[in-house]
Amino acid sequence: MTRCSLTLGYVPGGTPAKWARIWAERHPEAPLQLRTLAAADAAAEVRAGIVDVAVLRLPADTSGLSVIPLYEETTVAVVPTDHILTAADEITAADLDGEPVLLPLDNVVAWADAPGDPVHHRPETTSDAIELVAAGVGALIVPQSLARLYHRKDLTYRAIADAPTCPVALAFPEGAQSPLVEEFIGIVRGRKPGSSRGQAQSAPKRTAREKTLAKQAARAAAGKVARKPGRAERGRR
CATH class of the missing domain: 3.40.190.10 (Periplasmic binding protein-like II)
Structure with missing residues (x-):
């Protein structure tokens, strides 16, 4: 079987260690290759395919790239x-x-x-x-x-x-991504092992009417429990 890997580029001061550790735990069969990039060259190296994904600094020329903001530095x-x-x-x-x-x-x-x-x-x-x-x-x-x-x-x-502040972002080529890039993006976004993009989405919010009806039903159920006589009370009757 062909061995596959993912190359992650990062600029000086970037901190990919946490994601690299999680990747190694989940995908030991697909090594994560780390490559240090000069800040001025990071976006171009993603476009050129030298790295699959990169942690870079903004502002930068990110034409042709999808960008996920990560954090802002002091x-x-x-x-x-x-x-x-x-x-x-x-x-x-x-x-x-x-x-x-x-x-x-x-x-x-x-x-x-x-x-x-x-x-x-x-x-x-x-x-x-x-x-x-x-x-x-x-x-x-x-x-x-x-x-x-x-x-x-x-x-x-x-x-x-x-x-x-100094913004830091994750960048990768626009368009359909390989399963490995999609998996790495999921790790960065905090998805749990085995979760899909659909599963990661939050449940739809209930309307105000649905919330009111749910509260009324809960109060009614609580009232029935409170009014239900216990064994001692039934015995006195």
Whole structure:
């Protein structure tokens, strides 16, 4: 029998571990191949068939793809541990006014009029930018997962309360999907083993009249039980 598999791509900071574990438990006969994707290339690699499905960041060119929103990440500022911004547990955009801010070429935070003074030299990658933050060149605005991914002892981060969040989504080609892709989508959506798409749908809601009639029937039944005499009472009669 031909062995089949599914390839899941994910951008840096993506967290497919839970779904990969569930997949391995349910489908040991069909390995899940994991592939790290550059954020800028993720959608194109799904369209090209390099990966079957991908966890990517929005906004992105998702033409030809179906997209399922997953979650939205907190946007944070990465700074040295002795930076003045670390005095508070949370900061605002105004706190970054006048602060040198690094903008790597692979930046994934869509924030028009972002605060701070952009550093003229743009590092190639977020990883390169982290090195410059450690050197005291400037702060770096990223999704929280990237701050954790590139964690260093000499750096920390603070959530920016009024910053836009960073959306993360699942993307796959539009149109009919293979059974494996459909199964993975079901896992992401929380379907139980063996459930079908139809079974996953909730039961139709009852009308107000149906609810009223059901309550009346329940009260009538309760009244009959309460009025039914017990054995001792029947004996006294």
